[in-house]
Amino acid sequence: MPDVRLPEFVANPRIGMTYVDADVNYLADLSIPPVTYNPPPGTGVPRRDGNYRFFKVRMHNARPYAKDLSLDKQAFILAHHDTQVRDFHDEAELKSAYYREVEELVKRETGASKVVVFDHTVRTGERAVERGYRQPVISVHNDYTEKSGPQRVRDLLPPDEAAARLKKRFAEYNVWRNIAHDPIEAYPLGFVDAESIAPRDLAICNLVYSDRVGEIYQGVYNADHQWHYFPAMTRDEAILIKCYDSEKDGRARFSLHSAFEDPTSPANAKPRQSVEVRTLAFWD
Structure with a gap:
């Protein structure tokens, strides 16, 4: 595979700029233990x-x-991922139709024998709180840790099946997409090439909810990180993000990503609308 970390492409109207220089929100160091408090x-x-x-x-x-x-x-x-969902703000339609589509997508892209879709979050850049949604996350992070990845399997599967599945390879993938009918203009997602992440760059952060405490990784700044993004994402595209992999054979096991303010966004950019669906993938 070519070295994707040092691209040299000429910008053109179809793909936009070759790169942008943007600000992303990292942990500068661990002088203050990271904790995130999430309200309902x-x-x-x-x-x-x-x-x-x-x-x-x-x-x-x-x-x-x-x-x-x-x-x-x-x-x-x-x-590329076509969807039959008409209204991603309709909770019932999202769970009944989109969950099935995501299950098939993850199977197709990973070769997993079983995929469990277990969670989703709708985000918007406009009046998120009053509409019952969440805002884009402007923080370099990864959704699962060495501890919380296996714990999610125990939480979701019957005890006997969980014990059997934990003995074989499993992974957690997020599937992220634009749910508006226009291309994304504001706060796209950026991704760090996992091959440029060092173990010290992943800091355990307690994630505190009203009824439980979980764990994620927050990214600690490393100038060697190689960042990438997909500008102007459309409704028929999806990004798969690997947030955990139990296999320890040299493949990527964790990742880092964050929304960021795109300096090339128009002054009247449409607020971002997106959904991320979380899945567990299992191999026999």
């Missing part, structure tokens, strides 16, 4: 403890080399 949807915004700072990074437009990306190397891919 529609009641407020998360509160984050930690020594967070914005750092300027070069965000490469990955569209020209999207087909060279790998879930087992970079830990994210872009896939």
Whole structure:
């Protein structure tokens, strides 16, 4: 595969800029233990403890080399994915129709024998709290840790099946997409090439809810991180993000991603609307 971390492409109207220089929100260090307090949807915004700072990074437009990306190397891919869902704000339709579509997509892209779709979050950049949604996450993070990945299996599967599945390979994938009918103009997602992540870059962060405490990784700043994004995502595209892999054979096991303010967004950019669905994939 070509070196996707150092692309040299000429910008053109179809793919846009070759790269943008953007600010992303990292942990600068671990002088303050990171903790995130998440209120119930529609009641407020998360509160984050930690020594967070914005750092300027070069965000490469990955569209020209999207087909060279790998879930087992970079830990994210872009896939064409048509959907029959008419209204992603309709909870019943999302769960009945979209969950099935995502299950088939993850099976297709990973070769997993079983996929369990277990959670989703709708995000919007406009009046999120009062509408009962969440805002885009402007923080470099990964949704699961060495501890919370296996725990999710225990939480979701019957005890006997969980014990059997934990003895074989499993992974957690997020599937992210634009749910508006217009291309995304504001706060796209950026992704760190997993091959540029060092173990010290992943800091355990307690995720505190009203009824439980979980764990995620927050990203600690590393100038070696190689960032990528897909500008102007449309409704028939989906990004798969690997957030956990039990296999320890050298493949990517974790990733880092964040929404960011795109300096090329128009002044009157449409607010971002997106959905992310979380899945567990199992291999026999």
